[in-house]
Amino acid sequence: MSVHNTREFMSNVGFKRGKYANLKKAGRLTGFLHPKMGFRQRQRHGAIPGEWEARGDDAGKVEIRNRMFNCVGRGCPICLLMDFADKALQDGADPDETILDGGREAQSYTLGEIAGRGSWKTDLKARQEYVVGFISSNPEEHMGENPVQVMTITAGLGGAIKRVIARQQENFGETKGDPMQTPYGFELVYDEKEKPANKYQAYYADQRLAPLVKEIQEIMQADEEALGVNLDDMVKPANKGDVLAALRSTWCSRKITYEMFLDFAGLSEQAGREPAREPKVPDNLPPSDAAGDPVCVECKKPIQAGSKFCPECGATQPGSAPPPASAAPAAGNKQKIKCPGCGEMVVPSRFGYCPNCNHGNLDTPF
Secondary structure (H helix, E strand, O other), X not given: OEEEOHHHHHOOOOOEOOEEOOHHHHOEEEEEEOOOOOEEEEEEOOOEXXXXXXXXXXXXXXXXXXXXXXXXXXXXXXXXXXXXXXXXXXXXXXXXXXXXXXXXXXXXXXXXXXXXXXXXXXXXXXXEEEEEEEEEOOHHHHOOOOOOEEEEEOHHHHHHHHHHHHHHHHHHOOOOOOOXXXXXXXXXXXXXXXXXXXXXXXXXXXXXXXXXXXXXXHHHHOOHHHHOOEHHHHHOOOOHHHHHHHHHHHEOOOOOOHHHHHHHHOOOOOOOOOOOOOOOOOOOOOOEOOOOOXXXXXXXXXXXXXXXXOOOOOOEOOOOOOOOOOOOOOOOOOXXXXXXXXXXEEOOOOOOOOOOOOOOOOOOOO
C-alpha cells in the first residue's frame, strides 16, 4: 500500500463499503478531496475476462465479466502473460489466435493483443492510478449514507487536477495551495465529445460553488473506519490465485495452452490460494483427424474446437478433447539493469517492470 502526499502526487502522474464518484457518468462533479485520506497510488492492469459470481438477486450465478486487477508485483500472472505472449510471437505463433474468450459480455484477447500489439482497448499493461476520497458539495450526497465517495484518478483526470493545484500553489504558496493541507473545492468535468487530451478538465471551485460548511468540515476530520471506507483494499496487490483463476476460466486456445503459460511463468494453480474450480474434463471426447484436429462425430468434417454442434450436419458433439501436450516457449536472455526503485540489478519484463519491487517503466521515464 502506498500513500502519497501532494508533493509526491504532483511529481507523478477489492473494496469495502462506500460509493464511487463516477465522473464519466455524471459529467460534472463539485466537491473536495478528503485531506486525511491522501493520494493512494496503485498499478492497475487492463481488464481481462473472468468468471464472476453475481450478487443480489442473481447470487450464486456465475457469469463472465471484465475484471481489473492491481499488479501483483513480482511474479504477477498478467505481467508474465504478456511476456509469454511476446515470446510465443517471436517463436512464430499466430498473433490472431484467440487466447481469452470473453463471450458476449466481456473483452476477448488474441495472442497479439496480449503481447501489446492491439489497440488501447486491449492494452493489459499496468498503469499508475491514484485513489482518493471525494466529498461532494451537494448536501444530498455528503449528508447521505455515503458522505465520502471513492474516486479513481487516471492520467487524464490527474493531469487536470495537477494543473489546478499548481496554479493555487503559484498564487498562494505550497501549503495554502495544497488541497490536503488547506482544503478547497474542485469542479471536475468530463466531456465525451472532446478530443482525448481534453476530455477531462478541472477547475478551482470557490465558496459559491463549493462552500466549506460545518458538515463537510466534520467529514474531513473523520477517519476511514468511521466513514465506512477502506481505500487500502483498493490499492493492495491482487491475490495471485484470483488472477490465475480468472485467466484459466476463459482460456480457450488448444494450440497455446494454459499449461504452457504456467510452465513458462513458473507458476502453479496453487499460487496464492486453491483455484475456485477444478477444470472440467468431459468423459466423452470427440474424434480427431490424423493431424489431431477435431472432426464431427457424424459427418467427419472438420469443426472448431469446443463446438457443441457441427456447422455442416448439425450433429451434437461430445465434450472437447484435452489440449495436446506441447513444449512451452523458453524465456529469452535479457540484460540486467539497475532498478532505481530497489537498487538491485534485475532483468525487467518486456513491459519495463522490476520483478523485485514492481518499479514501472525502467526503460522509459513515466
